[in-house]
Amino acid sequence: xxxxxxxxxxxxxxxxxxxxSAEILKDINLTISANEVVSIIGSSGSGKSTLLRCINLxxxxxxxxxxxxxxxxxxxxxxxxxxxxxxxxxxxxFNLFNNLTVLENCVIAQMQVLHRxxxxxxxxxxxxxxxxxxxxxxxAHPQQISGGQKQRVAIARAxxxxxxxxxxxxxTSALDPEMVDEVLSSMRLLADSGMTMAVVTHEMAxxxxxxxxxxxxxxxxxxxxxxxxxxxNHPQHERTREFLSRYLKSVQAK
Amino acid sequence: xxxxxxxxxxxxxxxxxxxxxxxxxxIWGSPLLSQTTAVAAEASSSQTVxxxxxxxxxTEGILRVGMEVNxxxxxxxxxxxxxxxxxxxxxxxxxxxxxxxxxxxxxxxxLGLELExxxxxxxxxxxxxxxxxxxxIIAGMSPTAERKEKMDFTDSYYTSxxxxxxxxxxxxxxxxxxxxxxxxxxxxxxxxxxYTVIDQIPGVVKETAMxxxxxxxxxxxxxxxxxxxxxxPGAMAAVSSNPELVWTKFAEGAGFETSSEDTSIAxxxxxxxQLVEPINQILSQIPEEERQSLMQEMVDLNVGKETQSxxxxxxxxxxxxxxxxxxxxxxxMLIAIVSTCLGFLLGLLVAVIRTIPIKRKKxxxxxxxxxxxxxxxxxxxxxxRGTPMMVQAMLIYYGSKLFFSIDMSSMSxxxxxxxxxxxxxxxxxxxxxxxxxxxxxTEAATAxxxxxxxxxxxxxxxxxxxxxxPAVGNEFVxxxxxxxxxxxxxxxxxxFISKSVAGSTYQIFQSYxxxxxxxxxxxFTVTRILLLIERNMxxxxxxxxxxxxxxxxxxxxx
Ligand SMILES: Nc1ncnc2c1ncn2[C@@H]1O[C@H](COP(=O)(O)OP(=O)(O)OP(=O)(O)O)[C@@H](O)[C@H]1O
Ligand SMILES: [Mg+2]
Numbered sequence: 001x002x003x004x005x006x007x008x009x010x011x012x013x014x015x016x017x018x019x020x021s022a023e024i025l026k027d028i029n030l031t032i033s034a035n036e037v038v039s040i041i042g043s044s045g046s047g048k049s050t051l052l053r054c055i056n057l058x059x060x061x062x063x064x065x066x067x068x069x070x071x072x073x074x075x076x077x078x079x080x081x082x083x084x085x086x087x088x089x090x091x092x093x094f095n096l097f098n099n100l101t102v103l104e105n106c107v108i109a110q111m112q113v114l115h116r117x118x119x120x121x122x123x124x125x126x127x128x129x130x131x132x133x134x135x136x137x138x139x140a141h142p143q144q145i146s147g148g149q150k151q152r153v154a155i156a157r158a159x160x161x162x163x164x165x166x167x168x169x170x171x172t173s174a175l176d177p178e179m180v181d182e183v184l185s186s187m188r189l190l191a192d193s194g195m196t197m198a199v200v201t202h203e204m205a206x207x208x209x210x211x212x213x214x215x216x217x218x219x220x221x222x223x224x225x226x227x228x229x230x231x232x233n234h235p236q237h238e239r240t241r242e243f244l245s246r247y248l249k250s251v252q253a254k
Numbered sequence: 255x256x257x258x259x260x261x262x263x264x265x266x267x268x269x270x271x272x273x274x275x276x277x278x279x280x281i282w283g284s285p286l287l288s289q290t291t292a293v294a295a296e297a298s299s300s301q302t303v304x305x306x307x308x309x310x311x312x313t314e315g316i317l318r319v320g321m322e323v324n325x326x327x328x329x330x331x332x333x334x335x336x337x338x339x340x341x342x343x344x345x346x347x348x349x350x351x352x353x354x355x356x357x358x359x360x361x362x363x364x365l366g367l368e369l370e371x372x373x374x375x376x377x378x379x380x381x382x383x384x385x386x387x388x389x390x391i392i393a394g395m396s397p398t399a400e401r402k403e404k405m406d407f408t409d410s411y412y413t414s415x416x417x418x419x420x421x422x423x424x425x426x427x428x429x430x431x432x433x434x435x436x437x438x439x440x441x442x443x444x445x446x447x448x449y450t451v452i453d454q455i456p457g458v459v460k461e462t463a464m465x466x467x468x469x470x471x472x473x474x475x476x477x478x479x480x481x482x483x484x485x486x487p488g489a490m491a492a493v494s495s496n497p498e499l500v501w502t503k504f505a506e507g508a509g510f511e512t513s514s515e516d517t518s519i520a521x522x523x524x525x526x527x528q529l530v531e532p533i534n535q536i537l538s539q540i541p542e543e544e545r546q547s548l549m550q551e552m553v554d555l556n557v558g559k560e561t562q563s564x565x566x567x568x569x570x571x572x573x574x575x576x577x578x579x580x581x582x583x584x585x586x587m588l589i590a591i592v593s594t595c596l597g598f599l600l601g602l603l604v605a606v607i608r609t610i611p612i613k614r615k616k617x618x619x620x621x622x623x624x625x626x627x628x629x630x631x632x633x634x635x636x637x638x639r640g641t642p643m644m645v646q647a648m649l650i651y652y653g654s655k656l657f658f659s660i661d662m663s664s665m666s667x668x669x670x671x672x673x674x675x676x677x678x679x680x681x682x683x684x685x686x687x688x689x690x691x692x693x694x695x696t697e698a699a700t701a702x703x704x705x706x707x708x709x710x711x712x713x714x715x716x717x718x719x720x721x722x723x724p725a726v727g728n729e730f731v732x733x734x735x736x737x738x739x740x741x742x743x744x745x746x747x748x749x750f751i752s753k754s755v756a757g758s759t760y761q762i763f764q765s766y767x768x769x770x771x772x773x774x775x776x777x778f779t780v781t782r783i784l785l786l787i788e789r790n791m792x793x794x795x796x797x798x799x800x801x802x803x804x805x806x807x808x809x810x811x812x
Contacts, residue, residue: 056701060613076616085703095698099716108712109702154698161702 007034009069009165009196010055016063017050024050026220028064032165037197039207039228042217043243048200051217052167055198056087085113088158088166092174094150096142102129102153103138106160114161121160128156132186148179152186159190166190168199204247208232216240310365310528311389317367318343319358320374320388321350324757327491327552328394328519329354331373331754333574337555343370344664345746347577348754353487353552354392357411357540361392361521364536365529373754374744380404381648383524385655390529391522398515406525408533410518412545416451416510417501419489420481421474427500431508432456435481441470442483451510452483468762471496483510485517490553495760567764575755582751583772589668589740589747590733596669597676598726604631604677605684606710631681638678644739647671651743668745672737676729683725687718720791727784731777748772 010032017025024047032038040048053059055066057073057080066073073083097105106125110116116124129135132152137145145153151171158166168187172180184206191197191210201207207214207228214231216224218239224231235241311317321329323342329352332339339351340359350371362369372388379395382388383405397407418435420426426438436457442448444463452460461479464470470482471492481502484492489501504510521537523529572579608628614621638646651667654660662670691714699709719726738749748769756765 058697058701060615081703081705083703084701087701089698089701091694091698093694095692095694097695097699097713098692099713099720108708109699109704112705112708112712113703157698157702 008032008067009034010198011067011070012051012055012064013067014064015051015054015061015066017047017054017059018062024220025054025061028220028222030215030222030225032196032198034196035194036213037191037195037199037211038213038215039211040198040200040215040217041202041204041207041243046217047220048217049169052089052169052198052200055167056084056089058089081113085109085161086164088161088163090151090154090158090166090168090171092170094142094147094154094174096150096153096157098142100141101138102134102140102142102145102156105142105153106157109157110160124162125156125160128159129153131189132156132159146179147175148182151175151179151183155183155186155190163195165196165198168197168201170200170202172201172203202247204232204244216243218243310532311367312386315368316370317358317362317365317390318370318372318388319362319390319392320372320379320382321354321358321391321393322376322379322754322757323348323350323371323373324754325394325488326352326556326758326760327487327549328352330556330758332758333578340369340371342373344744345373345578345751347581348373348746351552351555353412353549354394356548356552358390358392360540361390361533361536365532372744373746375742378648378652378742378744379522381652381656383522385652386524387652387655387661389523389527390533393522394519395522396516396518397520397522401522404525406523406527406530407520408523408530409537410514410520411537411540412549413514413518414485414487415504415517416448416483416512417486417489417504418481419471419474419484419492419499419501421477422498422500424480426480426502429502430505432504432510435502438480439478440481440483441473441479443467443470447512447516448483448485451512454510466757466762467492468756468760471499471760472762474499487549487553491556492760494553494556564764567761568768571755571759571761571764571768575751578751578755579748579768579772582746582748583776585665585746586734586737586748587776589665589672589737589745590730592669593672593676594726594730594733596673597729598680600673600677601680601682601684602715604635604681605688606707606715607631608681608685609688609710610706634674635678635681638675639682642739643671643675643736644742646675647740647743664740664743664745667743668737668740668747671740672733676733679729680726683722683729684718687722687725688714690721691717723788723791724784727781727788730784731780734776734780735773 008031010030012028012030015025015028016023028051030038040051042048050059054061061074068083068086072078073080097108100108103122103125106128107118107121110121110124111118114121126135126138129138132155134149134152134156137149137153142150142153155166155171171187172183175183180203184203187197187199187206188210199206199211209228211228213226214224214228215222216231216235216237218237223237224235224240231240232244235244323329323331323345329350331342332349332351333347335341335349337351338356338359339349340355342348342350350373355371358369358371372382374382374388376393379388379391379393380401383391391405392411394412395401397410401407418426418429418438418440420438426435429435432455435455437459438455439459439461440452440455441461441464442452444465449463452458464473464482467482467484467488470479470484473479474481475496475498484501486501493499493501521529521533523533608631610624612621612624647667650671651662651664654662654667688710695713696709699713704712737745737747740747741750741753744750752765752769756762759765
């Protein structure tokens with residue numbers, strides 16, 4: 001399928017990752033194409049976070065390869081910092097820079113990595129903050145805003161870099177229930193705008209309704225990889241069924 | 255009074271430590287260091303050669319003479335050039351006078367050289383002359399066998415016998431024989447032969463040795479001991495400044511038995527110095543009577559003023575030495591401020607370098623180099639935290655001259671030593687501060703493509719520094735007090751000044767009383783100011799309120 005190959009953004013090829021003696025990722029193969037929203041689900045400890053962290057090189061893969069637009073990101077001489085600028089990451093714990101204002105959180109990497117002028121970077125940040133509904137908080141410090149707002153600032157911070165792909169690692173798991181929706185809506189908006197996304201989540205409704213593809217991970221392997229309809233309604237593996245049955249009620253309730 | 259008296263035979267302990275550490279350094283023996291040894295050997299041999307060929311002294315036309323300027327009547331410090339005093343080269347506004355100074359003047363005169371007095375701690379004298387920092391020691395020093403191994407000495411320029419200083423009211427005041435001192439509690443200066451001769455007194459109660467004459471005088475005045483052993487000039491000086499004291503006049507042959515090695519004093523020179531002959535020539539032209547009358551003159555010059563109350567004495571000390579105390583306090587603060595700042599920067603740098611993450615797989619060479627650098631940095635941190643700053647001062651100040659021929663001024667040595675010492679302490683503090691910042695922020699920065707350096711400067715360090723500011727302030731206060739150990743390399747900081755005021759006036763308690771008040775005022779003020787700054791900084795968190803009124807959250811419509 002040559003057309004699909006052209007739009008391929010990330011391709012993971014026989015990826016392995018071990019910590020000391022424990023093999024956490026065993027032979028992961030996954031392709032993320034442009035405009036796709038891939039949800040990654042699976043039980044705790046199955047290696048979902050490790051996979052995302054390998055994709056933007058926060059962890060060093062122990063084997064296999066990862067390609068960004070056909071180019072190996074593990075090759076010697078690959079410009080890691082530029083690449084990371086192209087791959088936005090949103091963490092469970094927000095990880096905002098506590099000493100900087102909301103605006104400055106968004107500005108700093110644009111200036112350091114993309115070498116934008118302050119003016120340019122501020123204009124860009126304000127635009128993104130406005131889209132996400134936080135323009136009024138530009139001068140606030142992270143200690144002064146709610147968890148949901150923090151996570152949206154974290155999203156704005158990543159978006160200010162004009163990324164090609166966005167990675168989300170359980171973006172709503174650390175939030176109080178009443179704040180989950182504001183973050184999910186922002187992500188939904190982003191997906192609708194055509195952003196390529198990989199989302200590790202326990203929000204089954206989001207996975208089912210928003211993603212174009214769902215992967216189920218179990219013990220370091222991808223067991224299922226298909227449309228939400230296939231994975232949720234016709235899973236191939238017993239483990240997937242077990243996992244889903246625990247979430248079924250909540251999904252149906254929505 | 256016919257005798258001269260040797261000064262204490264104190265073994266240069268600090269010099270021993272210094273050599274031992276230097277040895278250790280050499281044994282660590284990287285190839286680099288063995289090269290250093292070769293260079294050093296070459297340097298020291300060429301030093302001797304230049305000494306012979308181009309002039310008698312290290313610097314053409316100048317005779318640098320080292321002394322404590324704190325050992326009346328041999329050498330003491332005063333604040334003007336009255337009675338033929340000579341300015342002290344390394345302490346502005348201070349003048350040296352005394353028997354040694356007058357002899358030094360005669361020698362320099364006859365040699366046709368300009369005399370420069372270099373105020374140097376007793377323990378620092380031998381290394382200073384050996385490394386060429388000074389040309390000669392004229393400091394009431396006896397040419398003991400031990401010293402002769404490391405240095406050359408001229409003929410004696412004074413000889414003196416030993417007496418016991420006691421209270422006028424003491425039953426021992428009239429003693430003319432050693433037997434008459436039986437039962438007395440007697441002490442003498444630590445590490446000197448004065449202390450060993452105490453055993454010659456039958457039935458004596460030998461008290462623990464003390465460090466300085468001023469402290470022994472205080473002990474006698476306080477009645478803690480009955481007397482102490484002193485050479486006659488020192489005893490005369492003590493009696494002059496303290497009318498309650500007398501010294502025992504032993505009958506001919508009834509006093510202490512001493513060897514002339516112990517009771518004569520001579521000029522100390524570097525081994526192989528070309529100055530030995532010319533100086534002997536000059537000394538031979540100063541007859542015994544002239545020496546005795548010169549000593550009498552010097553002792554009389556040093557005679558104390560009329561008795562005053564404690565506060566009057568403190569007052570007149572302040573009046574007379576205010577400038578010196580201020581200069582000392584100024585230097586202490588200058589060293590503490592500059593070195594704390596430099597040390598802080600050094601500590602930041604070390605801590606940041608140590609936290610650089612390098613991927614082993616991707617940058618093999620870089621990874622190894624970084625590991626090596628980190629190892630060297632932890633050696634630095636451990637060594638400087640694990641050795642006393644006093645020893646480091648001796649090692650760096652004299653070592654740099656001895657091995658690398660770098661002639662540091664004692665002030666620049668002070669900045670260097672306190673900075674790298676502070677750097678070692680603060681490197682650990684900064685590391686703790688960096689570790690206290692949630693690693694998630696560093697990860698987020700890395701994920702955005704920011705460099706380690708950029709992350710540190712903009713995100714981690716601002717937060718870490720805020721957390722460790724109290725610890726840095728504390729280090730500053732510690733530095734104000736710890737600069738006092740720099741007196742071993744003759745830095746004219748507050749403690750060094752106090753020591754010479756105490757030694758010159760024999761008003762020990764009064765001098766150190768003033769000093770402690772100054773130290774306290776300095777540290778107390780600094781502590782208050784730091785507290786204010788800290789409070790101000792914590793307050794700022796609240797000042798930085800959002801300028802916009804928080805709006806109800808607008809959820810973007812899906
Ligand atoms: N730096 C590390 N060193 C050692 N083990 C690690 C490290 N990071 C993760 N692991 C281990 O790898 C396994 C997978 O972790 P990972 O965080 O990828 O799982 P996850 O699927 O994201 O789980 P969760 O849903 O709880 O976030 C876990 O058993 C974890 O203990
Ligand atoms: Mg996880």
